[in-house]
Amino acid sequence: MIQQLTSSRWSHVFTTIVIIAGMGVGFFLRDNALTEVRIYTDIQFGITAFYPAAWSVSSSTSYPFRARNLTERGFPTTIQITVQTVPDTISPRQVFDTLSLERLQTLASYNVISSPVNITLPDGSSASVVEYAYADSEADPFLERIPSIIRGQDVVTIRRGQAITISFLSDEKTYDANLSTFEEFLQRLRL
Amino acid sequence: MKSMPLLMLFVLFSLTTSAMVRAQDLFDVERSKRATVFITQVENRGATQITRCVGSGTIISENGLILTNAHHTVRSESCPGDLLIISMGITPDEPPIARFRAVVAQADRGLDLAVLRIASYIDGRLINPETLSLPFVSPGDSTGIQLDDTLTFVGYPTLADDSVVTLRGTASSFLNEPIPGIRSWVKFSNEIPGIGTGGAIYSAAGELVGVATSAYRIFPGQDASAANCVRFQDSNGDSLVSADDVCIATGQPFGTIRPINLARSLIRASLLGMQILSLNQGSGTTLTSESTKPRITRIFFAASLNDAGMPSSVISSLPVGSQSLYLFFDYENMTPETIYEVKVTNDGRPNRIFSLEPVRWSGGQKGMWYIGSTNQVWPNGVTEFTILVNGEIAASQRIIIGSADEATPIFSDVAFGLVDNNGNLLGNGYILPTGGTIASARFIHRNMAQGTEWTAIWYVNGTEIPGSRQSNIWQGEPDGAATTSVEAGSALPAGSYRLELYIQGRLAATSDFIIAGIPRGAFADVFPNPRFVGSTSSLPPDFTTATPSNNYPDQITALYALFDWQQIAPGTLWTLRWLVDSDVIYDQTSVWNAGENGVAFPVQLTTAQNVPDGTYRIEILLNNIVFASASAQVGIGQLPIDLLGQSEGVQLRGTIIDAETGQGVSGINFILISQDFSAAEYFAARDESMIYALATTDNNGVFVISRPLELSTEDNEIAYSAVILAEGYLPMSADGLVVDEETPDPIDLVIYLTRD
Numbered sequence: 001m002i003q004q005l006t007s008s009r010w011s012h013v014f015t016t017i018v019i020i021a022g023m024g025v026g027f028f029l030r031d032n033a034l035t036e037v038r039i040y041t042d043i044q045f046g047i048t049a050f051y052p053a054a055w056s057v058s059s060s061t062s063y064p065f066r067a068r069n070l071t072e073r074g075f076p077t078t079i080q081i082t083v084q085t086v087p088d089t090i091s092p093r094q095v096f097d098t099l100s101l102e103r104l105q106t107l108a109s110y111n112v113i114s115s116p117v118n119i120t121l122p123d124g125s126s127a128s129v130v131e132y133a134y135a136d137s138e139a140d141p142f143l144e145r146i147p148s149i150i151r152g153q154d155v156v157t158i159r160r161g162q163a164i165t166i167s168f169l170s171d172e173k174t175y176d177a178n179l180s181t182f183e184e185f186l187q188r189l190r191l
Numbered sequence: 192m193k194s195m196p197l198l199m200l201f202v203l204f205s206l207t208t209s210a211m212v213r214a215q216d217l218f219d220v221e222r223s224k225r226a227t228v229f230i231t232q233v234e235n236r237g238a239t240q241i242t243r244c245v246g247s248g249t250i251i252s253e254n255g256l257i258l259t260n261a262h263h264t265v266r267s268e269s270c271p272g273d274l275l276i277i278s279m280g281i282t283p284d285e286p287p288i289a290r291f292r293a294v295v296a297q298a299d300r301g302l303d304l305a306v307l308r309i310a311s312y313i314d315g316r317l318i319n320p321e322t323l324s325l326p327f328v329s330p331g332d333s334t335g336i337q338l339d340d341t342l343t344f345v346g347y348p349t350l351a352d353d354s355v356v357t358l359r360g361t362a363s364s365f366l367n368e369p370i371p372g373i374r375s376w377v378k379f380s381n382e383i384p385g386i387g388t389g390g391a392i393y394s395a396a397g398e399l400v401g402v403a404t405s406a407y408r409i410f411p412g413q414d415a416s417a418a419n420c421v422r423f424q425d426s427n428g429d430s431l432v433s434a435d436d437v438c439i440a441t442g443q444p445f446g447t448i449r450p451i452n453l454a455r456s457l458i459r460a461s462l463l464g465m466q467i468l469s470l471n472q473g474s475g476t477t478l479t480s481e482s483t484k485p486r487i488t489r490i491f492f493a494a495s496l497n498d499a500g501m502p503s504s505v506i507s508s509l510p511v512g513s514q515s516l517y518l519f520f521d522y523e524n525m526t527p528e529t530i531y532e533v534k535v536t537n538d539g540r541p542n543r544i545f546s547l548e549p550v551r552w553s554g555g556q557k558g559m560w561y562i563g564s565t566n567q568v569w570p571n572g573v574t575e576f577t578i579l580v581n582g583e584i585a586a587s588q589r590i591i592i593g594s595a596d597e598a599t600p601i602f603s604d605v606a607f608g609l610v611d612n613n614g615n616l617l618g619n620g621y622i623l624p625t626g627g628t629i630a631s632a633r634f635i636h637r638n639m640a641q642g643t644e645w646t647a648i649w650y651v652n653g654t655e656i657p658g659s660r661q662s663n664i665w666q667g668e669p670d671g672a673a674t675t676s677v678e679a680g681s682a683l684p685a686g687s688y689r690l691e692l693y694i695q696g697r698l699a700a701t702s703d704f705i706i707a708g709i710p711r712g713a714f715a716d717v718f719p720n721p722r723f724v725g726s727t728s729s730l731p732p733d734f735t736t737a738t739p740s741n742n743y744p745d746q747i748t749a750l751y752a753l754f755d756w757q758q759i760a761p762g763t764l765w766t767l768r769w770l771v772d773s774d775v776i777y778d779q780t781s782v783w784n785a786g787e788n789g790v791a792f793p794v795q796l797t798t799a800q801n802v803p804d805g806t807y808r809i810e811i812l813l814n815n816i817v818f819a820s821a822s823a824q825v826g827i828g829q830l831p832i833d834l835l836g837q838s839e840g841v842q843l844r845g846t847i848i849d850a851e852t853g854q855g856v857s858g859i860n861f862i863l864i865s866q867d868f869s870a871a872e873y874f875a876a877r878d879e880s881m882i883y884a885l886a887t888t889d890n891n892g893v894f895v896i897s898r899p900l901e902l903s904t905e906d907n908e909i910a911y912s913a914v915i916l917a918e919g920y921l922p923m924s925a926d927g928l929v930v931d932e933e934t935p936d937p938i939d940l941v942i943y944l945t946r947d
Contacts, residue, residue: 058879
């Protein structure tokens with residue numbers, strides 16, 4: 001009887017330890033999954049980028065790199081790199097102006113919300129940053145969705161006759177929480 | 192990565208499919224309703240927008256082409272708006288909500304048909320048409336419509352207060368006019384609300400076969416109630432909505448339908464993004480001013496038409512059981528904005544079947560016109576035709592149907608030509624070359640007793656030719672063929688000619704013909720040297736020196752068709768037709784106004800980008816006879832396969848529901864993986880090139896996959912995979928989603944997500 005009670009007590013303890021260990025492994029794996037990154041390389045444009053492994057990546061004729069968090073509800077947080085050939089004399093401000101004119105035609109309530117700020121990229125090169133916002137509304141006329149405010153920032157650097165724009169877009173509600181992901185992306189980006 | 196097979200999705204897919212297969216009808220009413228739009232033409236007056244004209248329309252391509260009428264969309268005197276607003280209901284049972292702006296892609300004001308292109312969102316943001324995935328119906332074939340076939344109208348019934356309605360009826364008659372010809376109109380047995388003009392007509396099999404068409408406008412000094420006038424805006428800014436404000440003509444119930452085949456060239460040109468423009472300033476229809484009142488004269492009946500659209504003979508009665516009757520009349524001062532209507536009564540009772548409700552005039556400014564039908568029994572009794580122009584009675588004529596078949600003297604089947612030495616009539620019957628001093632007419636005569644008085648009168652351009660009137664006493668056989676001629680002192684000039692034959696003072700037969708061109712044997716050469724000139728410049732080349740070719744590389748930005756002309760009188764009706772790979776993309780009949788002789792009449796074909804590869808052909812016609820044609824090849828000489836293709840397949844949509852709350856979940860991404868990859872491969876790579884389509888749920892958890900799912904066949908199975916990844920929920924995936932011809936369209940899925 002006493003031996004049975006002792007055995008039962010030990011089994012409870014063992015079970016508890018296994019559960020705690022399992023939860024620990026689970027949290028470790030989860031954190032690992034959340035912070036895990038993948039590498040993206042584009043030889044043509046000379047881009048090497050590290051992006052969250054859970055995000056979906058794509059490229060097209062209009063952008064060589066785009067990663068989106070499709071697991072996110074609502075607007076997927078997006079990091080996109082576009083490259084356009086420009087004259088050597090162009091300034092980042094002119095690139096921003098061109099982007100603004102294009103976006104005014106296609107984005108609702110597009111508004112630039114900061115003046116260009118000069119920054120230094122991790123590789124030592126200079127770049128300019130502009131923040132903006134717009135309303136993202138449903139394109140399908142048969143669906144009902146309240147437009148959401150999308151906040152974004154463009155980081156523009158000009159090198160080798162190309163204007164490279166690194167854009168970060170996120171729902172205004174989650175912008176600050178997701179900004180660190182973009183900052184880490186910029187830290188590891190090789191152009 | 193946590194994932195579990197999406198068994199539930201499979202089960203629901205199967206259940207939904209089987210249930211919908213049972214429920215599905217040949218005619219997908221919901222799809223046709225979703226493809227229906229309400230069109231508002233708006234006039235910008237500073238900060239105020241005034242509604243000017245309204246109507247219905249139908250989306251015919253997923254990237255936003257809309258088929259509708261021209262009268263309420265193309266800018267005109269009665270519809271002077273400069274903005275087209277496209278509204279549609281979120282669900283088919285709701286009134287429309289303004290969603291888009293559109294522009295006119297192609298239009299034919301005479302046929303009263305137009306194709307619009309959605310160009311921007313309602314707030315003015317531009318749309319890339321390739322990103323649109325709107326519900327649409329593909330145009331069908333209207334030649335298959337038979338009398339008494341069931342037809343269904345789908346359109347809006349009121350000024351944006353109601354949802355889309357469907358009205359069933361039958362094809363009660365076919366009415367023919369010179370332009371566009373046989374089956375100009377199909378009559379619908381039911382009454383379509385006036386505001387439904389531009390709406391769709393579907394066959395019993397669900398094919399889009401026609402466009403409901405009727406036009407009303409309010410004329411100064413006339414009772415506006417006929418046009419069902421509605422005022423709801425303070426357009427003059429006097430803080431009152433009164434009789435001084437803009438009135439919108441919403442029309443009266445009607446049953447006139449333009450067959451869809453008449454819109455084919457407009458639709459093709461719209462799909463190809465082509466614009467065809469005559470660069471000759473003198474060409475086109477001369478519009479008369481509104482102060483010049485239209486006139487209808489010389490109204491008579493004929494039992495049938497010949498190939499040139501001329502009356503076989505003039506009649507005043509028809510025997511019992513007659514199946515063909517045409518009303519002919521001369522018209523002048525008509526414009527594409529003229530509203531024309533034919534009311535038919537039988538023994539005083541209105542006959543809707545053969546009446547034509549108010550429509551836009553589709554002819555020229557001046558000429559001879561007819562309206563009537565064949566292969567349909569006309570009722571016995573006194574049938575009266577009353578022609579109304581711009582709301583006023585212009586002419587009327589009666590005929591007795593059911594009278595005894597009396598042996599009255601008859602002239603019929605007049606044809607023209609040059610007579611050879613053997614007395615044979617040479618030429619094509621209705622177009623004679625210039626240069627001759629004699630024109631002859633051959634006609635059939637029956638029951639002509641000897642001694643009967645008869646008269647022939649010749650006209651040129653509406654004026655009697657001096658000395659041409661011949662009053663004779665019949666001396667020949669009662670039945671047979673006879674010839675009469677007109678002879679001038681000098682060569683007969685180019686122009687439009689007419690012969691009237693009278694028996695004892697009664698008009699017995701009449702026909703028109705044209706003298707034009709230089710003689711080539713018995714035939715006329717009117718439009719010599721047709722040719723093509725390609726250009727890579729945005730400016731037209733010098734047409735007199737440009738070197739023509741029939742082979743161009745695929746980098747030209749414009750293609751010009753040129754032709755010379757000789758001895759064609761101003762005022763002559765002519766037709767220009769463009770074809771691409773044997774399909775007509777432009778077919779326009781207008782009045783010749785470019786002078787009697789000239790070289791290098793230019794017609795320009797342009798597109799938004801380079802002229803696509805294809806074989807281009809022009810045809811120039813007089814009286815439906817091709818007088819000149821030329822072809823040129825661009826690139827490989829064949830249109831890209833998918834350029835005219837419409838995407839076909841099954842639409843997938845659904846609702847994603849929280850299994851715990853039973854409520855729809857918003858903002859969830861439904862990822863459809865293309866056939867080449869599995870869900871597991873997507874999980875491993877997270878590469879968006881594997882995604883076939885992506886949809887996000889709305890506030891109610893509803894999602895719609897924008898690209899149609901391709902149908903599997905016995906030889907080619909296309910199996911899609913689906914993935915749902917959402918923070919806070921267990922991921923779901925499924926492989927092997929297959930659709931085929933048996934699958935209902937659309938597929939409606941209900942997916943339950945479990946919280947993690």
